[in-house]
Structure formats: structure tokens, C-alpha cells
Amino acid sequence: MSNKAKILVVDDEESLREICQDVLEDEGYEVVLARDGQEALRILVEDQDIDIVISDLRMPKMNGLDLLRAVKERKLDVDFIVMTGFSTIETAVQCMQLGAADYLPKPFNIQHLLVKVQKVLKARNEKQERKRLSNVVRMLNLSSALNNQLKLKPLIEEFIKHIEKNFNPSGLVLFLKSDMGRLVKTVVKGNTLRQREDIFSLIQYKSSIALRERQSCFMDKYTFNLSKKGQYDISVMIMPLISQSQEVGVIALLREDNQPFTLQDMQLLSIFASHAANAFQNARMYSKLQDFNKDIIRSYARAVEAKDFYTRGHSERVASYAVHLGISVKLTDNELERLYIGGVLHDIGKIGIPDHILNKPDKLTDEEFDVIKKHPVIGREILSQVYSLKDVLHLVYYHHERLDGTGYPEGIKGDSISPLVRILSVVDIFEALTSDRAYRRALPLHKVEKIMFSKAGKHLDGELVETWFKLVREKGIDVLRREKR
Numbered sequence: 384m385s386n387k388a389k390i391l392v393v394d395d396e397e398s399l400r401e402i403c404q405d406v407l408e409d410e411g412y413e414v415v416l417a418r419d420g421q422e423a424l425r426i427l428v429e430d431q432d433i434d435i436v437i438s439d440l441r442m443p444k445m446n447g448l449d450l451l452r453a454v455k456e457r458k459l460d461v462d463f464i465v466m467t468g469f470s471t472i473e474t475a476v477q478c479m480q481l482g483a484a485d486y487l488p489k490p491f492n493i494q495h496l497l498v499k500v501q502k503v504l505k506a507r508n509e510k511q512e513r514k515r516l517s518n519v520v521r522m523l524n525l526s527s528a529l530n531n532q533l534k535l536k537p538l539i540e541e542f543i544k545h546i547e548k549n550f551n552p553s554g555l556v557l558f559l560k561s562d563m564g565r566l567v568k569t570v571v572k573g574n575t576l577r578q579r580e581d582i583f584s585l586i587q588y589k590s591s592i593a594l595r596e597r598q599s600c601f602m603d604k605y606t607f608n609l610s611k612k613g614q615y616d617i618s619v620m621i622m623p624l625i626s627q628s629q630e631v632g633v634i635a636l637l638r639e640d641n642q643p644f645t646l647q648d649m650q651l652l653s654i655f656a657s658h659a660a661n662a663f664q665n666a667r668m669y670s671k672l673q674d675f676n677k678d679i680i681r682s683y684a685r686a687v688e689a690k691d692f693y694t695r696g697h698s699e700r701v702a703s704y705a706v707h708l709g710i711s712v713k714l715t716d717n718e719l720e721r722l723y724i725g726g727v728l729h730d731i732g733k734i735g736i737p738d739h740i741l742n743k744p745d746k747l748t749d750e751e752f753d754v755i756k757k758h759p760v761i762g763r764e765i766l767s768q769v770y771s772l773k774d775v776l777h778l779v780y781y782h783h784e785r786l787d788g789t790g791y792p793e794g795i796k797g798d799s800i801s802p803l804v805r806i807l808s809v810v811d812i813f814e815a816l817t818s819d820r821a822y823r824r825a826l827p828l829h830k831v832e833k834i835m836f837s838k839a840g841k842h843l844d845g846e847l848v849e850t851w852f853k854l855v856r857e858k859g860i861d862v863l864r865r866e867k868r
């Protein structure tokens with residue numbers, strides 16, 4: 384690899400430039416020549432493939448020290464060897480302090496030059512290898528963080544966190560494409576982008592082009608002319624987010640501190656963007672699938688409620704209450720999901736109970752009540768045929784169990800009844816008591832509270848009853864009826 388390195392030789396003495404060129408080319412290096420610092424800087428800015436600069440110090444127009452300063456200021460990724468005569472030895476020391484890789488005292492023999500070049504190249508290759516490795520680590524960190532998340536909002540937060548940590552931009556904007564095909568400003572960070580409409584508009588315009596053409600956009604120096612304060616330079620990287628040929632969005636990063644982004648930054652951003660695009664797209668599909676599943680699940684519950692006018696909406700209200708109570712006791716997202724589905728489906732087994740018993744306005748006989756008591760068993764039987772619902776079967780089956788063991792169908796008690804089932808029992812009874820039934824009107828809240836507290840610790844989990852009524856008082860039933868998620 385080292386023999387393919389590209390070297391820029393900068394010297395005002397033509398004969399020296401030519402000797403260096405011959406020797407280096409003989410060794411297989413690619414060589415570019417410049418007569419002074421100014422010409423060298425122009426070449427370096429245009430051609431970022433150059434690995435090493437071998438530069439004289441005393442030159443017209445721009446000397447070697449100023450060239451090195453300009454290279455460092457622009458953060459050009461190139462290693463510097465200075466050639467120094469006795470009279471410029473102090474400047475050579477200054478160059479080393481500024482970050483030059485090595486120096487070569489003049490006059491030098493050619494072997495000496497080659498040894499220095501090989502040494503600097505070896506160190507450069509090692510440095511680049513370390514950098515590549517650290518980029519791989521950064522990329523893996525991002526990808527594992529994104530892979531653990533299926534919800535779009537936390538996914539976006541995670542992505543932005545990684546972008547800020549790895550690129551240190553002074554501002555950024557993330558646009559995501561909506562279902563209608565519009566680019567929606569989803570995240571904006573940094574005062575400049577929030578306050579400077581001209582800069583934001585430029586970035587928005589360039590972002591839409593970048594996405595349309597599926598091409599990244601890189602501006603290492605873009606100058607704005609300010610009316611009073613003179614000029615204002617920004618550096619910008621814009622990367623479209625494309626997943627499986629679908630346009631997902633665009634990320635744009637801004638720097639305004641004289642530290643322009645480099646082409647290496649751009650490469651890393653392109654990897655980040657492709658990971659993020661896939662993760663965002665998966666999250667969207669997952670969310671659509673979940674909505675679809677929820678619609679199907681609700682339609683099951685409605686099929687039951689169609690048999691019984693008085694329980695219409697009961698299941699969805701129970702599900703919504705259960706999630707609110709679940710959030711109060713700090714359940715995980717996964718548990719809340721199960722609770723919601725379990726809530727919607729808990730009475731699905733009533734589909735197997737004859738209508739005349741379900742809708743009977745008078746008190747049920749013992750035989751009729753025995754039939755009603757079969758609904759958790761029937762419910763579990765129906766749902767056990769759906770693999771994806773295996774985690775909610777126990778909620779459906781046990782929702783009429785009581786802490787003291789007087790419930791049905793199994794009569795289990797105490798700790799055998801899981802926390803999720805306990806939550807469902809509390810809100811199921813609350814919903815039943817606060818709704819009209821075939822045999823009675825809805826009860827006022829104070830009566831419901833009295834009834835439920837009398838069951839606390841016997842049938843129902845006392846702490847949950849307390850937490851529930853605290854929530855009812857704080858938020859009101861109407862709020863709790865609305866689906867939280």
C-alpha cells in the first residue's frame with residue numbers, strides 16, 4: 384500500500400523538485416510538484432488524496448511554516464515533512480511543534496529522504512488503521528443501539544444522540560418523509576438553524592435536492608455575506624436516508640466554528656445514514672403492523688359486544704384503564720402492550736355464551752351463572768389458536784380470579800395471581816360498575832369507590848385499588864377512557 388502513496392513536493396528550486404520526483408517515482412510513489420506554499424495549498428484543497436507533503440521552508444508567496452498552518456487550520460488529512468537548511472532550523476522546530484511529522488536537514492542524500500518517507504508513511508498507515516477501527520466501533524455502537532429499538536420516537540432520539548457525539552455539529556436538522564410524500568422537519572438543533580432563516584432555507588433546499596437526486600451534498604466552506612458583520616462561513620454535510628430504494632428522509636449537519644467537516648466525516652455519516660434509514664423504515668412498518676393487529680383485535684372484541692348492547696365499548700375502556708394503571712405502577716412497554724391486548728380480549732369467550740343469558744335483565748339462576756363462568760375458558764380456547772397471542776392467554780383465563788381464592792375458573796389465590804391479572808381485575812370491575820347494565824344503571828363514583836374498597840385485600844389488590852382511585856381523582860374518567868398509546 385505504501386508504494387502507492389501520493390506525495391506533494393514543494394520547493395522553489397526546480398532542480399531539487401526534479402531530483403525528488405525522479406527518486407520517489409522510481410520507488411513507485413505518485414508525485415505532484417508545487418513551486419511555493421500558495422500553489423501547494425491550492426493543490427491540497429483540490430486533491431484530498433495526497434498523503435505526504437515534503438516542503439521547503441523558505442519560499443516566495445507562502446513559506447513552509449504558513450503552508451503548514453493553513454493545512455492544520457483546514458484540518459487537511461496530510462502528513463508533513465519539512466526540509467530545512469541550517470538557517471531555518473528554528474522554524475523547523477516551530478513546524479514540529481505545529482504537528483509536522485518529521486524534518487529533513489539540507490543538504491540531504493536521497494537514501495535519507497526515502498527512509499524518512501517510509502517512516503512517516505508507516506506511522507500514517509497505522510494511524511489510519513486505528514481510525515478505521517474506531518469508525519467501525521462507532522458504527523457498531525450505533526447499529527446495536529438502533530437494532531434494540533422498534534419505536535420511531537426513541538429511535539430518532541438515539542440516532543441524533545450518536546450523530547451529536549460522533550460529529551460534534553453546531554446544528555443539525557432531520558427531515559423525514561411523511562406518508563403523503565412531504566418532507567417534514569422532525570428535529571432541529573442549534574441556535575443558528577433555529578434563528579437564521581436564510582441558512583435554514585438553504586439547507587432545506589439542498590436537502591430536498593439531495594433526497595430527490597439521492598446524492599449527498601458536501602460544502603466545506605459556504606460563505607454568507609452579512610450586511611454589517613462581514614462574512615460568515617459554514618460547513619455543511621447533507622445525507623439522504625434511503626432504505627431498500629425507499630426515500631426515508633434527510634439528515635443535514637452544520638458547523639460554523641472554522642472546523643469544516645472532512646471527507647472522512649462524510650463517509651462515516653453515509654454509513655450512519657444507511658443504518659438509520661433501515662431502522663426508521665422498520666419502525667414505520669412495525670407500527671403499521673401493530674395498528675393493523677390492534678384493528679383486528681378490536682374487531683374480535685366488537686364481535687362479542689354486538690351480542691350484548693350493554694357491554695358495548697366495555698373491552699376497549701377496560702384496556703385503556705388498564706394501560707393507565709399499568710403506567711402508574713411503572714410497567715414496561717412490553718407489559719403495557721400485553722395488558723392492552725389482554726384488556727381488549729378479556730371477555731372474548733362470551734361469544735360462546737347464549738344471548739338470552741348474556742342479555743337477561745333479571746338475576747341469573749345458579750345454572751345460568753355457571754354458564755357465564757365458562758367465558759374465560761372459552762376465551763382461552765379460542766385465542767390459543769393464535770400464536771402471537773400466547774402471552775395474553777393467562778390474562779383472559781384468570782381475569783375473574785380473586786385474591787382470597789373465591790374466583791373462577793381455577794380458584795387460585797394470593798401470589799399465584801400475576802400483577803397484570805390483578806390490574807385487569809381492578810379496572811374490569813370499575814368499568815362494569817360505572818356503566819349501565821341490562822339489570823341496573825351505572826353507579827355514581829362515590830358508591831363504586833365504596834364497593835371497591837370493601838373488596839380491597841379480599842377480592843382485589845388493595846394497593847392497586849388505592850392507586851386507581853388516586854388516578855381517577857387526578858385525571859377524571861374521561862381522560863382515562865382515552866387510549867394512552
Ligand SMILES: [Fe+2]
Nearest residue numbers: 729730782783
Ligand atoms: Fe369477564
